[in-house]
Amino acid sequence: MSGPKEAQQAAELTYTISExxxxxGITARAxxxxxxxxxxxxxxxxxxRVYLRRDRGRLKLIxxxxxxxxxxxxxxxxxxxxxxxxxSREQLKLTLGKSRDRLAILRRQRQDIDEVIAELEDGCRQISDLMETQTETS
Amino acid sequence: MSGPKEAQQAAELTYTISExxxxxGITARAxxxxxxxxxxxxxxxxxxRVYLRRDRGRLKLIxxxxxxxxxxxxxxxxxxxxxxxxxSREQLKLTLGKSRDRLAILRRQRQDIDEVIAELEDGCRQISDLMETQTETS
DNA sequence: ATTGACGTTGACGTTAACGTCAATTATCAT
DNA sequence: ATGATAATTGACGTTAACGTCAACGTCAAT
Incomplete structure (x- = not known):
């Protein structure tokens, strides 16, 4: 037998849970x-447990x-x-529906985020200005 | 005394909790x-409890x-x-710092959302195409 | 005076997403 | 063979954000 080390053949692309x-930056428990x-x-x-790049990809998505x-x-x-x-065709319709529902939520969320970002940026500007104003010029 | 009805003077802009x-679309409990x-x-x-437009505004933000x-x-x-x-100046610096931290998080989130939206849109397109393909032309 | 409709304060229940042990098992270097 | 190190499976604890339920107050309309 000329195998390199029994069962382990080629794919080196595996991860342990702690890796x-x-x-x-999460725990194994998670x-x-x-x-x-x-x-x-x-x-x-x-x-x-042995994780493949497929699992790693899913974890990323999670x-x-x-x-x-x-x-x-x-x-x-x-x-x-x-x-x-x-x-089936029915399944596809269902999936399509759910996807679109989620898209609607995401777009709303994106809108909300843009608003909050704008307000926060504005707040930061105001604070900066205020601090410059009250700076005692050396 | 010629008051209209004792204490209630002008401001009609109040809300009850259930209003x-x-x-x-939330509960009074919340x-x-x-x-x-x-x-x-x-x-x-x-x-x-009596809510003014100020409170209503804050609720909106919440x-x-x-x-x-x-x-x-x-x-x-x-x-x-x-x-x-x-x-104080110290407080302002703190506030500014926190705001910027939160901005960083928000921008990351916005990025993530854009990615998910793009993928979902793509998925929807693919499904639509697939369904058109398998449509029996009448 | 009574009946609803609405409001109030506890106090306990619930769900999600893990954290935190504890008791074992497997692996690996010494 | 022996710790040390990493992994496993329960099982119970925890926090956030309310839900739910009970017991009570109040006010206008009958």
């Missing part, structure tokens, strides 16, 4: 929790979803849109 | 909770903050930036 945790919620389905090497303010179940729905789920 | 609740968290400070007519994904304490900090809080 991912470190990379994304990652396991996402799995509990069916947002991740890592492989197993015996009992240990975290982006969180930053956007989505709940984990929201994120679950969105992730479902990405995998080979091209079902 | 506000109805207008904004509004009272915001008060508990010092996000609102309505007047009182005896024991009953709800926008929520849509953006802020926690109530985040929102509290942001509201604090709006009232006559023009304190």
């Amino acid at each position: 991912l945790a470190a990379e994304f 990652i396991r929790f996402y799995e509990d919620q069916d947002l991740l389905q890592p492989e197993r090497d015996g009992i240990k 975290l982006r979803g969180k930053r956007v303010g989505f709940s984990l179940s929201d994120i679950g729905e969105m992730l479902a849109l990405y995998d080979p789920n091209n079902e | 506000l609740a109805a207008e904004f 509004i009272r909770f915001y008060e508990d968290q010092d996000l609102l400070q309505p007047e009182r007519d005896g024991i009953k 709800l926008r903050g929520k849509r953006v994904g802020f926690s109530l304490s985040d929102i509290g900090e942001m509201l604090a930036l709006y009232d006559p809080n023009n304190e």
Whole structure:
């Protein structure tokens, strides 16, 4: 037998749970929790979880979803849109509907964010001005 | 004495808690909770809460903050930036710092949202195309 | 005086998204 | 073989943001 080391053949692109945790600045607990919620389905090497770049990608999407303010179940729905789920015509219509609903929410959110940003920028300007004014010129 | 009806003089611009609740599609419980968290400070007519347009404005800001994904304490900090809080130079620097931190978060969030929107729009296009394709032309 | 409709204050319940142990198991270097 | 190190599975704790329910006050209309 001339295998390099038994089972491990080629793909070196795997991650342990703590590697991912470190990379994304979260805890292993959180990652396991996402799995509990069916947002991740890592492989197993015996009992240990093995994450592939596919899983890493999904984790990235999960975290982006969180930053956007989505709940984990929201994120679950969105992730479902990405995998080979091209079902019946009815399913497609449903998916399309949900996507559009979410788009509406996102656009509203974007609008809100733009407003808050504008106000905060304005506030910062005013404070800066005020501070310049009251600066005792040396 | 020729008063119109004792204490009530001119300002007709007040709201009851359930009026506000109805207008904004939330519950009175929520509004009272915001008060508990010092996000609102309505007047009182005896024991009953009386909201002025100022309070209504703050409530609007609170709800926008929520849509953006802020926690109530985040929102509290942001509201604090709006009232006559023009304190010492030190305070101003602090406020300015916090505002800029929050701006950074908001810009990141805006970025994330734009990405998700783009992907979802793309997904919708693909689904639409697919559905047109499989449409049996009548 | 009574009946609703609305308002008030507790106080406890609930859900989401993990944190925080504890008890085990596997791995790896010494 | 032996710790040290990292991983696993429960199980219970925690925080935020209200929901829900009970018990009570109030005010206008009947």
